[in-house]
Amino acid sequence: MNWKDIPMDKKVYLFELDDVLYPKHDYLLQIYYLFGQFVEFSEAREISKSLTAFMKEKLFSEGEAAVFEAAKKEFKFEQDYSENYERLQVNGHLPLKLLLFNEIKLLFAALLEQGKTIAVLTKGNPALQLNKLKHIDWQGLEKGVKVYFIDELVFRNIDPIPYIASENGCLPEEIIFIEEKLT
Template sequence: MDAESLKDKKLVIFELDNVLFPEKDYLLQVYYLFAQFIEYSEQKGAGPIIEFMRTEYENQGAEQLFEKTASQFEIDQKYQYNFDLLHQNARLPLKLLLFKNMLTFMQELVVDRKQIYIVTAGNPEQQLNKIRQTEWNGLEQYLTVYFADELNQPKAEIFQNILNSNNLSSDNALVVGANNLDEQQSKLINLPYIESLKIYK
C-alpha cells in the first residue's frame, strides 16, 4: 500500500485482534495470571500450568482451554468463573504493543488528518480491557471505537453508519482486517478492504 492509494480516503476502520496487535499477547498474559492465581489458591505450581496452557493454545487455540487445563491439573470447575473474569478485567503485567507497521501506518493517518475508527467483535468488556492496556504512543486521542457485540449489529451495518455519519461514500474509506469475516462484511457495502499484513509490504 502506498500514499497514492490512500489519497481519496478520509477514514480508515480497523479491527483489534491480530490487526493492531497479536491477540496471543493478551491471552498468554491472562493464562499466566490464572496460573499464578491457582498457585496461590490451591498451592499447585504455576510453571507447569503456564507451560501446558501456552502449548495447548499454540497448538489447538483457546477453545476448551480451561476444561483441558482443569482435567490435566485436577483444578476445581469453580475456577472457570475466575478464568472467564480474568479475560475481561485482567491487569496485564506488560502493555500490549502495536505491530510496528500498524503503528507507523496509524501515525501517518493522523499526520494526514484522516479519521481512525476501531470496530471490534467479541466480548465488549474484554475488548475494552485490551484497548486500555495497549501502548498507543499518543494515538488514543484520535480513536473512535465501536463494539459490534454491544451494538448487536453486523459489522457491515456499523461500517455503513460510520460512512453516513461522516457523509462519505465507500470509496472514501478503507477497512483493515485479518480474517474472512471482515472482508465479507466490507464487500457487502463495497468498502475497499486490505489485510493488515499487506500494509507496507
C-alpha cells in the same frame, strides 16, 4: 496486504483489534499467567509456572478454545474456575503493555499526518475488547481514535459501516475496514 498498499484516499480507516493492531496471543499469554497465579494462590500448590506453560503450549498447538478445558483436565482443579478465568479476561490488569505491530504504527502515523480518521471496529464481547484496548501501548497514536463494537451495534439492529459513515460525515465507500494483519 502490505501496509504501504493501503489506499490513502479514504476518509475513515477502521481496524479490527485482535491480530491486526497487536498479536492476540500477547494478551492471552498474560491472562494465562494471571490465571496460573490465581490457581496457585487458591489451591496453595505450586503450579503457576507449569500451568502457564501448559496453557501456552495448548494455545499454539490446539487453539484458544481448547486451552481452559485441557488445563482443567490436566491439572485437576479442585473447583470450577471457569468464571474466574472469564472474569480475568474481561477485567484482568496485565503486567505488560500490548505492543502495536510496527506496520500499524507506521500506517497510523501516515494517516494522522494526512488528517485521516482512525477507528477500531471490533467483534466480540465489548467489555473484553475494551480491556484489551486499555492495555495497548499506543505511543501517542491513540489521539482521536474512536472505538466501535460490532456486537453492540448489531444487537441494536445497526449496520456498522453506514452508521460509522453517518457519524463521521462521509459515505460508506469512503471507509476502509482492515480486518487482517498487515505486512
